[in-house]
Amino acid sequence: MQTRNLAVLGAQWGDEGKGKIVDLLCDDFDIVARFQGGHNAGHTVKFGAEHYSLHLIPSGILHPGKTCVLGNGMVIDPVALLAEVAKLRDQGVVIEDNLRISSAAHCILPIHAALDQARETAAGEEQIGTTRRGIGPAYESKMSRHGVQMADLLDEKTLRKKVESLYEEKNALLTRLYRADPVDPEETIRRYTELGETIGPWITDTVALLREAMERGGRIMFEGAQGALLDVDHGTYPFVTSSSCCAGGIATGLGVPPSSITEVLGVVKAYTTRVGSGPFPTELSDRTGEYLRSRGNEFGTTTGRPRRTGWLDLDIVRKSVYLSGMTALAVTKLDVLDELERIEVAIGRDPSGELSWKTVDGWQTPTVSLKRFDDLPEQARDYIRLIEDTCGCPVSIVSTGPRREETILR
Ligand code: GDP
Numbered sequence: 001m002q003t004r005n006l007a008v009l010g011a012q013w014g015d016e017g018k019g020k021i022v023d024l025l026c027d028d029f030d031i032v033a034r035f036q037g038g039h040n041a042g043h044t045v046k047f048g049a050e051h052y053s054l055h056l057i058p059s060g061i062l063h064p065g066k067t068c069v070l071g072n073g074m075v076i077d078p079v080a081l082l083a084e085v086a087k088l089r090d091q092g093v094v095i096e097d098n099l100r101i102s103s104a105a106h107c108i109l110p111i112h113a114a115l116d117q118a119r120e121t122a123a124g125e126e127q128i129g130t131t132r133r134g135i136g137p138a139y140e141s142k143m144s145r146h147g148v149q150m151a152d153l154l155d156e157k158t159l160r161k162k163v164e165s166l167y168e169e170k171n172a173l174l175t176r177l178y179r180a181d182p183v184d185p186e187e188t189i190r191r192y193t194e195l196g197e198t199i200g201p202w203i204t205d206t207v208a209l210l211r212e213a214m215e216r217g218g219r220i221m222f223e224g225a226q227g228a229l230l231d232v233d234h235g236t237y238p239f240v241t242s243s244s245c246c247a248g249g250i251a252t253g254l255g256v257p258p259s260s261i262t263e264v265l266g267v268v269k270a271y272t273t274r275v276g277s278g279p280f281p282t283e284l285s286d287r288t289g290e291y292l293r294s295r296g297n298e299f300g301t302t303t304g305r306p307r308r309t310g311w312l313d314l315d316i317v318r319k320s321v322y323l324s325g326m327t328a329l330a331v332t333k334l335d336v337l338d339e340l341e342r343i344e345v346a347i348g349r350d351p352s353g354e355l356s357w358k359t360v361d362g363w364q365t366p367t368v369s370l371k372r373f374d375d376l377p378e379q380a381r382d383y384i385r386l387i388e389d390t391c392g393c394p395v396s397i398v399s400t401g402p403r404r405e406e407t408i409l410r
């Protein structure tokens, strides 16, 4: 049976406001599933006076009755997972059997974080600016077939064998190449066996779970982390993350057929930001860039780092629309542009990579909290139409503030 499922994906370099949009649209779905990445993600959800930061757990967890899946394509740090669970529970969120973790997802171990840190430090000026959480090294272990999967946490003998062999190789790298301290395998085996006992009840075959849910007519929302330009294949390599953030990653990262991805909503910030190093053709290093950072509160949810800021680059958004087959866009943070007299937009690139620009008039009227498209000033409506025309994709949502209720649905 064909159910109607929706993917919500970042169309830029992450932090587009995916968390807010997933939360907003959750009601229509039974399951919210993450398919890639780990706690490098930071998704903010706000409504009324509530404020939640999510890293590993899909934003659907805030909605009672929704099942949240951490798919096989993810890399999961059990310590970070339990810290997130504890924090959410402190905020009154119920996390019981509404959380399901793939037995095949890979585990981020202390040695992965140690390697990420050692590499970034050794790279000096050349560093990627990773979140230093061990994401890349954990995916490397997976691909080199030395990884520890979540199911391995439930069996001490298997865990011991895998950790000992992995640590032997990685400690050699850490100590001899990077001159860093080794990580003790015994400590990892002891601690992670314990963590496995706590996490165990959530670990399951999520491929079967999703299949059965779809066969019953259940609807799934696929929650993306990061964004198309951070995709390991299609992003600004090597300044990317180590997973497939575009729609292609959903099928492998959850074990669902590509045809089950029936709608794809791309989340686009009304300007551009990026955290970490790498190319950013529309970056602003002037007062306007500083203005976007302070007005947009552009500081990382995960690491607190100031985000780099710049004009909207519609050429990259158009590429993201194509790569993921986006069927609609959600434009976020329109309100951040409210005070600007003039707004520049990159609308294309010539074959040599030179950008073509369009300058449009700002609206210089508050749009914060507006809920109807027709209430937007004319210049703001034109800005949205420029995005639609340039990207060849309709804008179905416009976000005018961080809160759930500050949204225009078209
Ligand atoms: P994600 O990683 O894509 O989920 O995005 P983040 O949560 O890391 O970053 C987006 C930030 O912008 C968060 O602090 C949101 O609360 C905030 N935000 C989302 N939509 C809007 C909006 O329309 N206007 C404003 N001013 N802030 C927004």
Ligand code: IMO
Binding pocket: 010, 013, 014, 015, 016, 040, 041, 042, 043, 128, 129, 130, 131, 132, 133, 134, 135, 136, 224, 225, 226, 227, 230, 239, 240, 241, 242, 274, 275, 276, 277, 301
């Ligand atoms: P959300 O889901 C923005 C960036 C890092 C770095 C690069 C590689 O909140 O949009 P990694 O630790 O993944 O190996 O770092 O990717 N990065 C993000 N930037 N938002 C994110 O997630 C990111 N996750 C990773 O800053 O440049």
Ligand code: MG
Binding pocket: 014, 015, 016, 041, 042, 043, 044, 301
């Ligand atoms: Mg984020």
